[in-house]
Amino acid sequence: MKTQTYTYADFTTQLRKAGFRMTASRKAIARVLSSAEHWLNPDEILLRGREYCPSLGLVTVYRTLTLFTELGLVSRIHAHPGCHGYVTATLEHGHHLVCRRCQQVVEFPGSDALAPFIKAIEEKTGFTIDDHMLELHGLCPACQVQTQSGTHEPHNAKEFLS
Amino acid sequence: MKTQTYTYADFTTQLRKAGFRMTASRKAIARVLSSAEHWLNPDEILLRGREYCPSLGLVTVYRTLTLFTELGLVSRIHAHPGCHGYVTATLEHGHHLVCRRCQQVVEFPGSDALAPFIKAIEEKTGFTIDDHMLELHGLCPACQVQTQSGTHEPHNAKEFLS
DNA sequence: GTTATTGCAAACATTTTGCAATTAA
DNA sequence: TTAATTGCAAAATGTTTGCAATAAC
Numbered sequence: 001m002k003t004q005t006y007t008y009a010d011f012t013t014q015l016r017k018a019g020f021r022m023t024a025s026r027k028a029i030a031r032v033l034s035s036a037e038h039w040l041n042p043d044e045i046l047l048r049g050r051e052y053c054p055s056l057g058l059v060t061v062y063r064t065l066t067l068f069t070e071l072g073l074v075s076r077i078h079a080h081p082g083c084h085g086y087v088t089a090t091l092e093h094g095h096h097l098v099c100r101r102c103q104q105v106v107e108f109p110g111s112d113a114l115a116p117f118i119k120a121i122e123e124k125t126g127f128t129i130d131d132h133m134l135e136l137h138g139l140c141p142a143c144q145v146q147t148q149s150g151t152h153e154p155h156n157a158k159e160f161l162s
Numbered sequence: 163m164k165t166q167t168y169t170y171a172d173f174t175t176q177l178r179k180a181g182f183r184m185t186a187s188r189k190a191i192a193r194v195l196s197s198a199e200h201w202l203n204p205d206e207i208l209l210r211g212r213e214y215c216p217s218l219g220l221v222t223v224y225r226t227l228t229l230f231t232e233l234g235l236v237s238r239i240h241a242h243p244g245c246h247g248y249v250t251a252t253l254e255h256g257h258h259l260v261c262r263r264c265q266q267v268v269e270f271p272g273s274d275a276l277a278p279f280i281k282a283i284e285e286k287t288g289f290t291i292d293d294h295m296l297e298l299h300g301l302c303p304a305c306q307v308q309t310q311s312g313t314h315e316p317h318n319a320k321e322f323l324s
Numbered sequence: 325g326t327t328a329t330t331g332c333a334a335a336c337a338t339t340t341t342g343c344a345a346t347t348a349a
Numbered sequence: 350t351t352a353a354t355t356g357c358a359a360a361a362t363g364t365t366t367g368c369a370a371t372a373a374c
């Protein structure tokens with residue numbers, strides 16, 4: 001189980017291959033990201049990037065991150081403050097199953113089934129894991145049928161959790 | 163496997179129990195959330211809430227959602243556009259293991275181990291699942307040792323993924 | 325020499341704060 | 350009555366867009 005991440009050289013290669021120019025800004029950001037020891041937000045990337053490219057601006061950081069993400073070189077993680085959808089909660093710790101079409105959310109318990117998986121990760125990495133967030137995205141039964149129709153009415157799939 | 167969510171009556175009860183007042187605004191928001199068929203963002207909650215409480219304002223929606231979340235009545239989901247942490251990506255689809263203390267992210271492959279779990283959910287719910295996001299949060303080995311110390315230096319745990 | 329790319333300013337979107345008026349208990 | 354709660358205006362964040370200047374190819 002080797003987690004190989006992209007190196008600075010990969011950024012250059014991939015960018016060129018996709019037909020984009022390698023500029024001082026992009027070099028700086030690639031350098032920052034490929035050498036970062038943990039995730040960085042745009043502001044931190046700007047700050048660090050200016051050590052390589054003093055004229056770097058925040059707007060360019062955003063644009064470059066979008067580009068790198070589209071090229072698959074960088075991935076977003078969901079850092080904690082931020083997002084903004086709400087559902088009434090269930091009584092147990094639950095995960096969310098979100099219908100991509102009608103936005104319905106089904107919450108389901110899953111900690112038990114996930115437990116062996118998490119335990120294995122703990123053993124492999126040495127981390128102690130005390131929280132997890134799992135979101136599944138897909139199509140609910142009704143939306144699978146109606147994918148071609150124009151309506152976006154949500155349907156109740158909670159009944160499927162018999 | 164029954165996913166029982168809080169009803170409107172629960173909102174009233176829990177609020178009172180925790181020593182908060184039941185106001186027209188909170189009634190409206192509780193009503194909206196407990197009867198919603200899918201997740202709602204603050205704007206949608208405002209719009210729907212005004213049908214029950216015309217004077218309702220967006221600020222109150224935010225404050226009420228925070229309160230309800232703290233009381234465990236409502237849970238946030240991570241809707242897709244938004245968040246904002248970046249790491250260099252791995253070549254396979256990976257999940258993120260985030261150290262809560264030093265913010266280090268270890269990305270690990272896990273689709274295989276998760277596959278039977280997802281298949282079971284598909285069978286139980288009728289959903290077709292085409293994407294998933296799993297984030298594990300905890301402490302990396304170095305931070306477990308150093309929890310009492312003042313330093314927040316990240317350490318490389320990738321080596322643990324032998 | 326072209327054309328992609330940049331940085332700035334300004335717009336936009338989302339969420340939070342200060343404060344006086346209101347209202348539930 | 351009186352302290353919690355509200356709504357407004359305004360501030361604070363985070364992210365995107367328009368556009369002329371610049372730099373990569």
